[in-house]
Amino acid sequence: MPATSPSPTPDASFIQVEKFNYAYGDHQVIFDVDLDLHRQDITALIGPSGCGKSTLLRAINRINDLVDIARVVSGHIRIDGVDIYSPEVDVISLRRNIGMVFQKYNPFPRSIFENAVYGLRVAGVKDKQELEEAAERSLKLSALWDEVKDRLHEPATGLSGGQQQRLCIARAVALQPRILLMDEPCAALDPIATARIEDLIAQLRGQFTFVIVTHNMEQAKRIADKTAFFYKGKLVEYDDTMEIFGNPKLKLTEQYVTGRLV
Ligand SMILES: Nc1ncnc2c1ncn2[C@@H]1O[C@H](COP(=O)(O)OP(=O)(O)OP(=O)(O)O)[C@@H](O)[C@H]1O
Numbered sequence: 001m002p003a004t005s006p007s008p009t010p011d012a013s014f015i016q017v018e019k020f021n022y023a024y025g026d027h028q029v030i031f032d033v034d035l036d037l038h039r040q041d042i043t044a045l046i047g048p049s050g051c052g053k054s055t056l057l058r059a060i061n062r063i064n065d066l067v068d069i070a071r072v073v074s075g076h077i078r079i080d081g082v083d084i085y086s087p088e089v090d091v092i093s094l095r096r097n098i099g100m101v102f103q104k105y106n107p108f109p110r111s112i113f114e115n116a117v118y119g120l121r122v123a124g125v126k127d128k129q130e131l132e133e134a135a136e137r138s139l140k141l142s143a144l145w146d147e148v149k150d151r152l153h154e155p156a157t158g159l160s161g162g163q164q165q166r167l168c169i170a171r172a173v174a175l176q177p178r179i180l181l182m183d184e185p186c187a188a189l190d191p192i193a194t195a196r197i198e199d200l201i202a203q204l205r206g207q208f209t210f211v212i213v214t215h216n217m218e219q220a221k222r223i224a225d226k227t228a229f230f231y232k233g234k235l236v237e238y239d240d241t242m243e244i245f246g247n248p249k250l251k252l253t254e255q256y257v258t259g260r261l262v
Pocket residue numbers: 024029047048049050051052053054055056067
């Protein structure tokens with residue numbers, strides 16, 4: 001099954017996945033994926049359940065290293081030219097440069113403020129003014145400031161689901177990462193909270209390089225510059241989102257985006 005992809009541009013290789021093969025134990029789940037993600041683009045990863053989208057996403061910040069049996073079989077992921085699986089790479093600082101937001105919003109059982117500054121605390125920042133400024137900046141970036149500025153020291157768990165997810169985005173952007181990975185960020189939210197997160201992603205466009213796993217085709221159409229369609233661990237087609245949904249090159253892509261493939 002040949003993969004099609006847009007011709008490379010000079011800035012095409014910010015996140016460069018090359019001949020990437022990945023397995024859990026003996027069970028290979030990603031096969032020979034080549035994918036160049038563009039700096040500051042919003043890229044959606046789509047495909048049926050189990051096709052390896054989350055695994056690829058979690059390989060980009062090496063959070064999957066935490067799974068004992070997970071391993072790179074062969075190939076590379078480069079970020080800004082650096083092979084992130086090379087032994088010299090400091091995984092902690094790699095992850096610090098890559099924010100991650102999960103399907104199930106997961107604020108810590110602490111105050112809104114402490115969630116917003118969590119990454120800075122871990123990084124050793126102690127200065128009160130610096131922490132306050134960072135909290136305000138990241139809560140403004142995540143479009144939550146106006147709703148929480150008068151209750152910063154109340155528990156994060158008192159917020160609505162959508163607010164908790166925006167707090168998780170605030171926590172992720174506080175360290176000013178270059179990349180934001182999102183694994184079905186709206187899957188647990190109602191349509192109104194979903195729309196707010198999509199608006200937020202649109203507002204943040206250009207400030208981060210987004211990679212977003214979504215099952216929601218309409219969402220991919222609304223927010224993504226580029227879309228990559230995966231099937232059974234292989235990249236089938238990668239192109240401008242309008243092309244993937246309006247003019248897919250391959251039959252398999254067309255079947256998936258028109259709901260005829262599950
Ligand atoms: N921690 C793990 N241990 C073993 N196998 C895993 C693990 N995580 C995922 N897998 C397997 O890897 C394959 C790809 O799963 P992955 O979650 O990456 O797919 P996905 O496309 O994101 O699916 P979904 O849309 O359902 O989240 C599946 O066969 C899955 O069972």
